[in-house]
Every structure is written in C-alpha cells, then in structure tokens.
Amino acid sequence: MQVSVVPQYPLALGDDELFNADEYDPTRAYGTDRTGFAAVHERFAADGHNIHTMDVLSPTEADAVIFVDMDFDVLDRLLDLSPSRRPAFVYLMREPPSVRWYNSAAELPRFATVFDAVVTWNGRLADAHGFYEYNIPQYLEINKGDLPSFDDRTLLTNVSSRKYSKHPDELYSERERIARFYDEYHSEKFTLHGRYWNDPPRKEDIYHHMKLRPHTYRTYGGVVDDKIAVYGHHRFALAFENMTGIEGYLTEKLFDCLRARTVPVYWGANDVERYVPREAFVDYRKFGTPERLHAFLDSMDAEMHRAYLEAASAFLKSGTDPVGPSQYAETLYTATKEAQESEWSAPSASLREEIRARGLLKRLESRPKSLSKMECVAGLLGAVRKYPAMVRERPSAVLESLKCVL
Template identity: 30%
Template structure:
C-alpha cells in the first residue's frame, strides 16, 4: 500500500483528495483512476486514467485496445505498448528497505538452506501461463533433492487446483476435502511474512505468473532482493534490460532442472556472495528507481499536473 499512500500525499499537494469511489463519486470528481478494469465501464469524470497491473493471463478483458481508447491515459509496465501518447510506462512499485536494515537482515551463507518457492496453488489456461511450470519445479525438487535442500510454501497446496475458479472456490469451502488429498512432503504451509522465510534460503524459484510479456516484472523478484535471497527468475523476456543479470539466476540458461540444480548446489561461496553484492548495488542505485514507490507517485502526479495546467 506504500505506493498508493505516496500517491495520495502527492495528489494532496496539488489540491486533490484521492479516495475510493464510495467516498469520492466519479460524477463529482475531476479525474478518476481505474485499476485493472475487468468488465464494461462507463466513464463519468472529465478525465480518466487506466492503470494496468494484472497481465492478460489473469485479466484478459483489461487488455482490450478498444477499452484503452476510452481513457485519456493508460499506465502500464508493458514495454511493447508504451508510446508516450496513450500508453505511459509505470512499473510495479515497491517500498525499498533502508540500507542498514537490509544489511542487518542478511543471513550468512553457512546458515541458509539451499532453495525454496513461495506461491499459491493456482491454475489458469493460457499459452503464456507459468503456474504449471511452478508445479513442475516443485515435483522435480521433491523427487530429486535431499530433504534438507528444498521447501515450499503458499496457500492451497493441501488442496487440488482446477482451471475453473468457481470449482476452486467450492472445493475450498469443503472442510473435510483435505483428508482425501495427498500432501506434498516438502510443503511447509502458508507464510505470514515472505521476507522472514526467503532470508533463510540461498535461492528462491521466482517464476512470474506469465512469460514472454516484455516488462512484466512483479513484486516476486523484489521480494527476493529485499530478503537477500538470489532469485531463479523466469518471466519477462527482457528482464536484463531492467535488472542486471548479475542479480539473478536466469532459468532460461539451463536445459532443465537437473542442470539448474547442479549449478546452484555446486556454486562456490564466493560466487554466491557476488550475487548478493550485485543485488545490494542494484537496489540502492539509480537503476532501480523506476520500481520505487516514489516513481509510481511522481509519474502519475506529473501527468495529472500537466493535464490541469
């Protein structure tokens, strides 16, 4: 919520009160911000912005070009759409930790376990989805690594997952269903705080919900960075255009999970620590600023200011 808190403060400096539509109705607002529209919308304010965060894999309706043309500006992380006419660049944004606090939070190489994965158990039908690849990763690591080398966490892994969200909703409401579901032996339950878990591992399998979508870089890789954990990344094809390759292990560089496993399990301490150093240098450099919550605020506030000049 840091990004939206910052945005509210930034707009207040221009004399705008940012609130939800139950407080500030669209009809009585000079400008409306719409997030991830998933159904037909009637625009009622003089100026309307659309902010796209969910990918087309999760919210296909929101990626209709006809829908986009109804808005005055569309803010998106999608590098292929950005033209600075209708579409403007806006990344997923994050509150970056204080550097001294980040350094104190780092667990030593000797104390860390090898690898983890944190994700909910979900499925979706789409050619770019990576939910099924996470399942492949879990199954491979469970079958081929020592019990001390891999754990995974997240909601719903003690239940089956279907492509139909209505079936999933029904299944989750049947309390006795878990009795009939075989549990994953490396499943450690859900987590209250990702950082407190990730910091205990050298590597984390960090797959986006979708692949092959330029600029689709979510909180997942930054969760790893902020915990001092090296991500094994798969998702945006142009990730290295935004984040130095020295900060993560690129899943695409390997022929399969066996080769990946051999790479991480045999990595020398010095090589591993070079990744951690690169992560620290990146997150506290100017190159990371486009993913900072202040950039989120300044981008939107700047466009609103120019529209009202």
C-alpha cells in the first residue's frame, strides 16, 4: 500500500519532514505531534507499506491519502479523478473548530461523507457518527535539569502566541484576560512570552477581528527558544487550550508543564481528568476570574506546591500512557487499511460544488500562477455570486486573483 499524507502546514513538507522526530521541538510544524507521526511511519513500514508526505508521493499516485485537517485544493483535484484511479480518503482531524471551522460538530459530519474513514480525538463525534477515535500523542519525558527553589521562582508565566477567534468557546481571550490582569496589578509576579503580543496587528487580525490597537504588555519577554526552561523558573504556567467545551482535546500545553516540573493552570478539555489526575494541575474552572486565581496561587506554600509536582511526576512515571504514540499509530493504520476496503459513494452535487469553490479559493491564495487569467476571473466571479460569505472569509484569495489578472 502506498500512502500519501497531506498536512495542513507546508513547513511539514520536504523529504518526509513530518516523520522526523529526532528531537522534541514545538516550534516546528507539527513539532508536538512528530513522535506520533514517526510511530505511524514505523507502523506502516512494519507491514511493508510505504507512507510519505505529498511532496514525496503524489496523492494522485497513492492507494490512500491521509488529510491532516482539510486541504480543499487537493481534495477537489482528487475528486476529479475517475473512480478507478481515486485513492481511499482518510481524514485526520487535528485542530479544534475554533481554529478550523470545518471540524465542528455541525460541519465535520457533512464533509465526512466525502471520506472513507474519519479519525478524530472528539469521542462524542466518533460515537455519534462511527468515526475512529484517537488520543493526541504526547512527548512525556521529564526534564531532569536543576531547577530554582520554590522561593526563587516567579509566580506565573504564559508562553503562547497572541491569537483571536470568533468561536464562542475560544480561550484566546481568556489567556489575554489573565495576562492583562497581571500586567496591570502584579507585573512583578508574571512573565509573558510568545509571538505577536506586542507586535502591530496582523492584516488578518484587523480584517477579521478589528484589532487596530491591541494592548501593549510591559511583562512581555519576547519569543523563547525553549519554553520548558522558561516553565522551570516559574511555580505555575497557564495551560489554556485553544478552546473549551469539548472532550478529548488535550495538547502539549498541559503536558509540557508537567514535564518541565511546573504546575499547570489548565482550562480546555471537559474530560481532562480522564487523562491526567486532578492532583497534578490547577483547574481554572474552579476560579473563573483572574483575581480568584491569583489569590489561590499567591497563597500556596512550598509544601502544597511540591504535592502537585509529585503527583505529576508519579503520573509521568506510572506507565499509564493514554496519550502515547503507539495507540495513535495503530488507530490511523487501522483506519487507513479499512478505508481501502470500504465502498465509497460520491458526495452530493451541492457538496461537490462547494468543495470545488473552496478548492479554487485555496489555489488563488497559495498558488495563483497555476491558473490562467480567465480561470481566475471566472472562478472568483462564480464564487462571489454563489458563495459570497465564503469569499469574505478569504480576502487574500481576492487579492491574489486581482494580482493574477493585473
């Protein structure tokens, strides 16, 4: 079996870069997932199958194609193939709906009709629609370096990029709410790191979110190369997922804190205690406001803090590994094998037309030179006429199409 993987982020391409897990580096594309992808590569190879990223093995030459979140351009082109040439389609849901709208409980089942198999961390979706369920793989090696004493640690840090979302359950704004509280009232007890915090607003932030003059932080310490080292110099670290109100969505944000031997202040997956014992983290849901959280954190003594760290260490050393790469690899392998054996049915005419329009907009954004001027004009006018809201979502597609014509 020849398997081609279509990642959402182009930086994961290049000589099977996606499967390179020689070191844990969360700054790389899918850097936190690479132990899982390396295990996937090993699992397929163990049974004599080849799996490569799409730049090494073209999706049109594959027996099966794994989409890591949606690429409407590639999907549109593959749907144009004759049934005898069409590979099996596997959809791997990675990002939450606050980041990728099509991964919502309302949208994913609609697009799932195009795929032979869907693999998701959302257990409710898996149970309701017959999808495969997996746990996001994590790197669990404990940092063994020397750390400052309790008294020498700063109280709290946040290491994340400044982002925005219109999703009602997003947590970007909650991170910023806490950061602003500490910046204004307890700046000596807080540090802020990550991209975009004190930068001028990006074009997409202005267009989609009207962020013309975002707050500037005096506690901002810039981008860091090693957040594990930063965490180790703080008693606590914010570990807020991109959104809440869902099950199964646990990312490196929580586990990096545990590994770094700092206590995470967590908010995200509703079922977090299914994976990590409650004694190992501070549950922000119990407080609800920055003021109440601060009162709790600032009053904690060294003994109680040590109890949290010991609970985290015991969990990491326990051998109980619900987020290990092996289960991830086995689930994706099984889904891909069974997808090849399933009977595929073509999408409805309306869904096929929508995918075609979204594929065109993706091409206009990412590779407009692949289209003629006539295709740019006709495609954009057709999308504006039939899907005006879709076009408003992608202003860069409009800009690139105008460049193509002019």
